[in-house]
Each structure stands twice: as structure tokens, then as C-alpha cells.
Amino acid sequence: MLNKHIDKPVSVLLMSIAVLCGLILLLVLSFLVKEAWPAINDGAWRSFLVDDAWYPLEGLFGISPMILASLAMTVGAILLALPLGVSSAIFLVFYAPAPVGSVYRLMLNLLAGIPSVIYGLWGLTKLVPLIVQWQAPGVSLLAAILVLTLMILPTVALTSAAALTAVPQELIAGAAALGLTRKSQILLVLIPAAKTGIISGVLLAVARALGETMAVLMVAGNVVQNPTSLFAPVRALTANIALEMAYATGTHRAGLFASGLLLTLLVLLLAWLASRLRSQAQRG
Amino acid sequence: MTLTSSINTRPYTLGSMNTGEPCCEPIAHLQVQNLSLAYGQKTVLDGVSLDIYKGCITALIGPSGCGKTSFLSALNRLTDLSASTRVRGSVLFDGEDLLSDKVDVLTLRRRIGMIFQKPNPFPLSIRRNLDLPLKEHGVNDRKIRAQKIETALRDVGLWDEVADRLDSSALALSGGQQQRLCIARALVLEPEILLMDEPCSALDPISSAVVEALIIRLRGQYTVVIVTHNLAQARRVANYAAFFWMKERVGKLIEFGQCQNLFEKPNHQLTAAYISGTQG
Numbered sequence: 001m002l003n004k005h006i007d008k009p010v011s012v013l014l015m016s017i018a019v020l021c022g023l024i025l026l027l028v029l030s031f032l033v034k035e036a037w038p039a040i041n042d043g044a045w046r047s048f049l050v051d052d053a054w055y056p057l058e059g060l061f062g063i064s065p066m067i068l069a070s071l072a073m074t075v076g077a078i079l080l081a082l083p084l085g086v087s088s089a090i091f092l093v094f095y096a097p098a099p100v101g102s103v104y105r106l107m108l109n110l111l112a113g114i115p116s117v118i119y120g121l122w123g124l125t126k127l128v129p130l131i132v133q134w135q136a137p138g139v140s141l142l143a144a145i146l147v148l149t150l151m152i153l154p155t156v157a158l159t160s161a162a163a164l165t166a167v168p169q170e171l172i173a174g175a176a177a178l179g180l181t182r183k184s185q186i187l188l189v190l191i192p193a194a195k196t197g198i199i200s201g202v203l204l205a206v207a208r209a210l211g212e213t214m215a216v217l218m219v220a221g222n223v224v225q226n227p228t229s230l231f232a233p234v235r236a237l238t239a240n241i242a243l244e245m246a247y248a249t250g251t252h253r254a255g256l257f258a259s260g261l262l263l264t265l266l267v268l269l270l271a272w273l274a275s276r277l278r279s280q281a282q283r284g
Numbered sequence: 285m286t287l288t289s290s291i292n293t294r295p296y297t298l299g300s301m302n303t304g305e306p307c308c309e310p311i312a313h314l315q316v317q318n319l320s321l322a323y324g325q326k327t328v329l330d331g332v333s334l335d336i337y338k339g340c341i342t343a344l345i346g347p348s349g350c351g352k353t354s355f356l357s358a359l360n361r362l363t364d365l366s367a368s369t370r371v372r373g374s375v376l377f378d379g380e381d382l383l384s385d386k387v388d389v390l391t392l393r394r395r396i397g398m399i400f401q402k403p404n405p406f407p408l409s410i411r412r413n414l415d416l417p418l419k420e421h422g423v424n425d426r427k428i429r430a431q432k433i434e435t436a437l438r439d440v441g442l443w444d445e446v447a448d449r450l451d452s453s454a455l456a457l458s459g460g461q462q463q464r465l466c467i468a469r470a471l472v473l474e475p476e477i478l479l480m481d482e483p484c485s486a487l488d489p490i491s492s493a494v495v496e497a498l499i500i501r502l503r504g505q506y507t508v509v510i511v512t513h514n515l516a517q518a519r520r521v522a523n524y525a526a527f528f529w530m531k532e533r534v535g536k537l538i539e540f541g542q543c544q545n546l547f548e549k550p551n552h553q554l555t556a557a558y559i560s561g562t563q564g
Contacts, residue, residue, distance in 0.1 A: 174404040177362055178417040178469065179393035188416055193407045 085156025120218030139221035163197025346528035351535025397470030403462035460491020
């Protein structure tokens with residue numbers, strides 16, 4: 001009887017909290033739209049794509065080089081982090097002796113917790129000078145890719161490890177019972193079985209890489225230009241907002257908000273894809 | 285493949301008990317001698333000796349937790365998967381102790397296939413489920429693989445149901461179809477022995493009957509060892525039956541013999557009590 005009385009208020013309370021959380025997302029989005037509206041409304045958004053340069057004070061708002069730079073960094077970082085992360089996960093789940101495994105897992109968790117500015121500091125003082133020895137100026141797309149790789153590696157590794165751990169034991173036994181080698185069991189059966197989990201982890205990592213600002217700002221060089229070379233300094237969309245917000249006014253300011261809106265929508269799209277994938281996998 | 289070195293025409297009869305007339309000239313395909321199995325400190329099976337006869341179906345019956353599944357997984361060395369499992373004794377297969385470290389486990393598992401309680405198709409296409417083990421065991425010719433896949437699927441009566449959707453996911457099949465696919469996946473490697481761990485228990489009655497009919501069809505071509513809790517099923521399918529029971533928390537083989545004989549004239553009172561339902 002007691003439960004029945006408590007049930008109602010508790011469910012109302014939880015429901016309101018849930019609605020509130022949903023509302024916050026809507027609020028953020030509507031705020032972005034409102035602030036970006038001048039740029040969207042007066043047709044400036046077209047110049048976003050058409051203009052070939054970003055000179056906001058002179059009315060040139062071409063953000064495509066920065067979109068391309070952000071995408072190049074993200075794709076590069078994923079290309080590196082995916083094999084590294086999945087290999088780490090395989091080692092962690094199937095090969096590491098228990099004590100080694102738990103230390104390794106702890107390390108990955110710590111790696112995930114390091115503030116991005118620290119990655120930026122390391123990149124700027126250690127990585128960039130190394131790249132300079134190879135090819136100047138050092139601050140470059142490559143530096144950004146390497147720093148981002150380190151930052152998203154734990155996400156890819158830990159979500160992959162979780163996905164591999166969740167593979168049913170009977171699948172492993174089934175693969176072993178067919179006389180498959182350990183290598184084939186893992187590569188041909190377990191990884192495909194964990195595929196959805198791994199991909200949704202990668203999508204989360206992509207979202208993180210796209211949204212990363214500080215570390216990228218510190219090592220990428222921030223020159224607005226198309227990423228034509230790994231050694232070219234480039235500016236990410238996020239870094240652009242952070243660099244210019246302080247003094248932007250009018251259409252310039254609205255343009256920055258519009259690029260923020262674009263980023264947010266991209267990340268939401270990724271999150272939606274990740275959840276769709278997961279539900280697809282559950283349906284089988 | 286010669287079995288001459290390991291042929292033992294004298295059935296293992298647990299002493300001098302009468303186990304009835306054999307259905308055919310019994311040839312031991314596997315000779316289990318004094319097999320014991322422990323997980324860490326816990327002994328789950330002790331001193332099991334019996335012969336598994338070629339071309340016959342041997343049912344392992346008894347209450348849950350008396351080591352039947354453990355016994356089964358020792359026969360294809362699946363016990364190797366857990367580091368804490370220790371197996372003692374010997375299992376002669378082709379004149380060789382298959383428990384020895386010298387045995388090539390991968391080849392052994394190709395020769396001794398296994399079907400699990402819960403259907404466990406790989407989350408891949410129907411074709412790939414069968415293609416993968418064939419490739420793994422060095423069948424490199426695509427045409428030969430396609431032929432073998434069709435034969436295996438026909439053998440389990442699945443071909444007509446799936447021929448037009450070989451490339452769709454195996455997980456979209458019904459439970460009974462999945463289990464028949466798993467049997468096909470084992471058969472495609474042309475094993476000599478099939479180990480089945482309660483292959484029907486996760487299926488609905490109709491699928492269960494289909495799979496059971498399939499198991500009966502395998503008799504003669506394959507040596508089958510089947511764990512089952514369904515005594516009626518054991519009576520219907522098996523030539524031989526082995527009755528396991530817990531004694532002082534350790535699984536023991538109580539009685540082994542011709543299936544009909546074991547059910548109709550059990551030698552041991554525990555067997556009699558179990559099959560009449562008064563114990564277990």
C-alpha cells in the first residue's frame with residue numbers, strides 16, 4: 001500500500017527531471033538559432049559555403065576551409081585511433097594477464113581524464129618541435145591529428161573492450177568448437193559480433209574529436225586555409241569560435257554562432273546514428 | 285583414417301553387469317578411461333570410464349549439475365578454454381589420448397564437432413556461418429565450399445528454407461532453424477563425432493521434434509554423444525545411455541548400457557529411481 005502512495009509523486013518528479021533535461025537541449029539549440037539568425041536570415045549563410053576566404057571584418061565568411069580542416073583532423077584521428085583502440089581492446093579482453101589488464105585499463109581511464117589543455121601543452125612543446133625537424137612550421141594538421149588520436153584513443157579502446165566483453169560466451173565456445181584458431185575467433189567472429197558496439201564508440205569518439213577545441217587550437221596553427229597538406233597549419237571550426245568570439249560583432253558574431261550551430265547539429269546527428277545503430281543491433 | 289589400433293570389440297560394461305544385447309557389432313570410437321574433471325579445487329566429475337560406440341547415439345542422462353556437460357566438453361578439449369579446469373584420465377581416439385598436450389586441438393575439434401544448448405550462430409550471413417569454418421580448415425576452392433555448404437544445409441533439411449536468402453543474417457532465422465544451422469555448421473567440416481549438449485532444450489516443441497528427427501537421421505553416419513534431460517527423447521534417439529549422478533557432491537557414472545535395457549531393466553537402484561521419476 002505504501003508503495004502505491006509513493007509511486008505517483010516519485011514518477012511525477014522523475015518525469016519532470018527528464019523533461020527538464022530534454023528542455024535544456026532545446027534551449028541550447030534555440031539559443032544558437034536565435035544568435036545565429038542574423039547570419040542565416042540575411043543570406044550570409046550562402047557566403048559561408050561560397051566565399052573562398054574568411055575575412056569577417058571585410059564581409060568574407062567562407063567557413064568551408066575550416067569545416068574541411070575539422071573533418072580532416074577527425075578522419076585522420078579516427079583512422080589512427082580505430083586500429084590502435086581496437087587492438088588495445090583485444091589485448092585487454094583476450095590476452096592481457098589479469099594484473100596487466102587491470103593496470104592497462106586504469107591507464108586508459110586516466111588517459112581519458114587528462115584535461116585537453118594538457119594534451120595541447122604536450123603537443124605544443126614536444127610534438128610540434130618534432131614535426132618541425134621533419135617539416136616546418138610544425139603547428140599543423142598532423143600535430144592536431146596526433147593529439148586528437150591520443151585524446152580519443154581511450155574512448156575507442158574502452159568502448160571496444162566493453163563491446164567485446166559483452167559478446168556471449170557461447171559464441172566464443174562455438175567458434176572454438178569449430179577448430180578456429182584464437183586469431184580467427186577474434187577477427188572473424190568476435191569483432192563482427194561486437195561491431196555495433198565498436199562503431200557506436202567510434203561515433204562518440206568522432207563527436208569528441210569534432211568538438212575538441214583547446215588542444216586543437218594550441219597545435220594546429222590556426223591559419224584559415226584548405227587542408228592541402230599534413231604539414232599545413234589549419235584552423236578548426238571550434239578553434240575559430242574560441243579565437244574570435246571575444247571581439248566579434250554583428251554578422252561576424254552571428255556567423256560564429258551559425259558555425260557553432262552547425263557543429264552541434266553534426267554532433268547530434270552522430271549521437272542519433274549511434275543510438276540507431278545500437279537499436280538496430282538489438283533487433284538483430 | 286584407421287581405427288585399427290584403438291578398436292576394442294569388448295564393450296565396456298562397468299564390471300560384469302548385464303547391459304543387454306548390442307544393436308550392432310560395437311566398435312569403440314572413443315574410449316574414456318578414468319576421467320576426472322575439476323574446476324579449480326572443485327571436483328565435478330570423478331572416475332568415469334565408458335566407450336562411445338561408432339555410428340551409435342549415446343545419451344548422457346542424469347540430474348543437472350552432475351557433470352554431463354563437463355564430460356562432453358572434455359571430449360573436444362573445450363575445457364581448455366578455462367585455465368582453471370583440470371582434466372585427468374585418458375580418452376583414446378584413434379589410438380591416441382586426446383587429452384594429451386601433443387594433440388593438435390584444432391584438428392581434433394574439426395573431427396569432433398559440438399552443438400550447444402542455446403543455438404549460437406555467428407552474427408554473420410547464413411552462408412558465411414558455414415564458409416568460415418571451411419576456409420579456416422583450408423578448403424580454398426570456392427566451388428567446393430559452395431557445394432559442401434549446400435550438402436550440409438540439405439543434410440539438416442534447411443536448404444529449401446534458406447536457399448534464396450543465404451546472404452541474409454543467420455540471426456533472422458527462427459530458433460529451430462538456427463539450431464539446425466549450427467548442426468549444419470558442424471557437419472560441413474565432415475566430423476566423425478558430434479557432441480550435443482541438450483540441443484533441443486531451448487527450442488519450442490515443433491522445432492524440437494524437427495531437430496530430434498534430424499539427430500535420428502545422423503545415426504549410423506556419425507557417432508553422436510548427446511546430453512539430454514528429456515528421458516523420453518533419450519529413449520527415442522539413443523542406442524546407449526549413460527546415467528550420471530551426484531555422489532558426495534561429485535558427479536559419477538552410475539550405469540552405462542544399451543539404452544532400452546537401461547530404461548527397462550536398470551541394474552542400479554538410483555537409475556531405477558531416476559527414470560521412474562521418484563528421484564532427481
